[in-house]
Amino acid sequence: MSLLDAVLAPIFDDLVPGASPALRPSQRADFQADGALQVARALGRAPREVAQEILSRAMERGLEQMCDRAEVAGPGFINLRLSAGMLAGRLARLRPGAEGLGAPVQRRRLKVVVDYGGPNAAKQMHVGHLRSSIIGDALVRALRAVGHDVVRENHIGDWGANFGMLVEHLCDLGEDRGAEELAMGDLETFYQAARAQYETDASFAERARARVVLLQSGDPATLRLWRLLVDASVAHFDRDFQRLGVELTREDVVGESFYNPMLEDVVTELAAAGLLVDSDGARCVFPPGHTNREGAPLPLIVQNSAGGFTYAATDLAAIKDRTQRIGADLIVYVVGLPQTEHFKMVFAVARMAGWLGPSSEAVHVGFGNVLGPDGKMFRTRQGGTVKLSELLQEAEDRARALMIARTEQTGQPLDGDMARTAAAVGIGAIKYADLSTDRTRDYRFDWDRMLSFDGNTAPYIQYAHARVCSIFRRAGTAADLTAMAGRALPPEEDEERELAKTVLCFGDALQSSVESYGPHKLCAYLFELASGFTRFYEKCRVLDVAPAELRASRLALCAATGEVLAYGLGLLGIEAPERM
Numbered sequence: 001m002s003l004l005d006a007v008l009a010p011i012f013d014d015l016v017p018g019a020s021p022a023l024r025p026s027q028r029a030d031f032q033a034d035g036a037l038q039v040a041r042a043l044g045r046a047p048r049e050v051a052q053e054i055l056s057r058a059m060e061r062g063l064e065q066m067c068d069r070a071e072v073a074g075p076g077f078i079n080l081r082l083s084a085g086m087l088a089g090r091l092a093r094l095r096p097g098a099e100g101l102g103a104p105v106q107r108r109r110l111k112v113v114v115d116y117g118g119p120n121a122a123k124q125m126h127v128g129h130l131r132s133s134i135i136g137d138a139l140v141r142a143l144r145a146v147g148h149d150v151v152r153e154n155h156i157g158d159w160g161a162n163f164g165m166l167v168e169h170l171c172d173l174g175e176d177r178g179a180e181e182l183a184m185g186d187l188e189t190f191y192q193a194a195r196a197q198y199e200t201d202a203s204f205a206e207r208a209r210a211r212v213v214l215l216q217s218g219d220p221a222t223l224r225l226w227r228l229l230v231d232a233s234v235a236h237f238d239r240d241f242q243r244l245g246v247e248l249t250r251e252d253v254v255g256e257s258f259y260n261p262m263l264e265d266v267v268t269e270l271a272a273a274g275l276l277v278d279s280d281g282a283r284c285v286f287p288p289g290h291t292n293r294e295g296a297p298l299p300l301i302v303q304n305s306a307g308g309f310t311y312a313a314t315d316l317a318a319i320k321d322r323t324q325r326i327g328a329d330l331i332v333y334v335v336g337l338p339q340t341e342h343f344k345m346v347f348a349v350a351r352m353a354g355w356l357g358p359s360s361e362a363v364h365v366g367f368g369n370v371l372g373p374d375g376k377m378f379r380t381r382q383g384g385t386v387k388l389s390e391l392l393q394e395a396e397d398r399a400r401a402l403m404i405a406r407t408e409q410t411g412q413p414l415d416g417d418m419a420r421t422a423a424a425v426g427i428g429a430i431k432y433a434d435l436s437t438d439r440t441r442d443y444r445f446d447w448d449r450m451l452s453f454d455g456n457t458a459p460y461i462q463y464a465h466a467r468v469c470s471i472f473r474r475a476g477t478a479a480d481l482t483a484m485a486g487r488a489l490p491p492e493e494d495e496e497r498e499l500a501k502t503v504l505c506f507g508d509a510l511q512s513s514v515e516s517y518g519p520h521k522l523c524a525y526l527f528e529l530a531s532g533f534t535r536f537y538e539k540c541r542v543l544d545v546a547p548a549e550l551r552a553s554r555l556a557l558c559a560a561t562g563e564v565l566a567y568g569l570g571l572l573g574i575e576a577p578e579r580m
């Protein structure tokens with residue numbers, strides 16, 4: 001917990017510069033600091049003796065007031081149990097909002113560009129783009145919550161040879177009919193039709209190639225048709241993102257085409273820096289340390305032998321633009337793991353060219369695949385790609401059916417807006433299933449599991465929040481944290497104490513989630529909080545307990561729990577309905 005860390009860390013650092021308390025939650029106490037073992041090794045002293053010395057110093061510096069038990073155990077661990085008074089004191093200071101709930105204040109406010117979403121124009125979004133959008137959005141929200149200045153960028157694929165064929169197909173359909181088809185139908189049909197014709201009709205293919213040249217030379221009529229295509233795609237993306245509750249809008253679109261005018265300069269600068277190598281007519285950079293399986297140096301191709309600029313050239317231009325024009329200190333790429341090598345090489349070349357570092361850095365936040373229930377790549381029964389819009393519809397339908405079944409079971413009608421709640425639960429379930437697994441791992445898309453009211457799922461956490469809301473409805477008071485927090489008494493029951501402690505760990509969970517670009521850590525925390533609340537509510541009376549001070553104190557704890565649950569879900573981009 002950051003509070004204990006603040007007392008302990010300077011003492012460790014004083015004994016051995018750079019040493020850390022290595023504080024972690026413990027079974028036997030609340031927290032355990034293992035760092036004394038390492039300090040003892042570095043100093044060549046007996047670990048228990050060192051631990052004792054650290055503990056004595058810490059007690060003098062405020063640990064005494066925080067803990068009701070602090071002792072050296074085992075080979076030299078320091079076990080700490082927080083005092084009830086300290087818990088109550090911390091609860092009393094909670095306020096709504098990130099900082100009020102204990103979000104860490106950053107030493108330096110960074111300008112962060114988050115590159116996420118990244119669908120390709122005139123194509124249907126696939127589950128990879130779904131993951132990027134969901135994870136990227138959660139990272140954007142968390143980075144902002146801890147105080148960074150975040151710029152969203154949706155690097156859509158809206159440029160390149162494909163557009164010759166697409167524009168030509170649009171011409172053939174006639175502009176009006178084409179535009180209509182694009183607005184109404186799904187993009188995939190349009191794309192597939194163009195592709196099929198390109199592959200079977202030689203004269204069409206010829207025209208398509210000529211179109212690419214026209215597009216690249218900036219022919220106004222061609223550019224207009226291309227714009228039409230891109231706009232129609234962005235309108236589709238907008239609709240999907242909005243339904244998904246992802247913040248990306250058309251204002252965040254900075255597609256590949258945006259960088260097109262800068263590519264010439266990128267290549268010129270690389271050449272001037274002496275980094276360009278001609279390899280079979282292609283222009284490449286060989287960043288040191290990148291080799292293929294045989295150990296031969298691997299090139300990053302920026303311009304192919306036909307003179308066309310590559311995906312990599314565009315990414316280099318984007319880095320240059322982000323650090324130089326936007327002033328980014330940090331660029332975060334939320335893109336699937338298959339592009340790991342690509343980003344490593346692009347970052348390396350950008351550093352060689354001086355577009356990245358030493359005061360700016362870039363990270364690739366990669367993610368694994370979405371698998372179907374059968375453990376293979378997620379596809380429709382027919383083997384096609386799963387359409388996002390259909391997936392979202394199914395989520396809402398299933399959530400709705402589930403809610404109806406539950407109300408029949410409990411006999412309690414769901415007052416409130418059924419459609420809205422079903423959307424919050426259905427979409428929330430999809431997002432949470434994605435966010436709650438370590439992003440680098442593949443996960444199985446399993447409707448029953450993600451929509452279950454038991455276990456580490458969105459509905460379980462949303463339900464805990466809705467229960468808090470229902471307590472306040474019955475109490476006839478608002479769950480106003482600002483007004484209530486000061487009523488918290490030192491917790492006496494174990495479940496009450498545990499819940500209070502978990503509520504107070506929100507800031508730590510957010511911090512480690514942000515540091516590792518790992519939304520699953522925040523998910524794990526929220527699950528623990530919801531479970532803690534369930535245990536508390538089973539054991540401790542809230543509304544019908546005397547004296548009035550105890551009732552008020554427990555209500556304050558409920559208010560704090562509800563606030564953290566709703567705020568935490570919000571950071572994941574998941575709604576917290578008041579009734580379920």
Ligand code: ARG
Pocket residue numbers: 115117118119120155156157315318333335
């Ligand atoms: N459009 C790309 C794709 O579908 C993703 C773009 C990721 N962002 C980037 N700056 N390369 O694979």
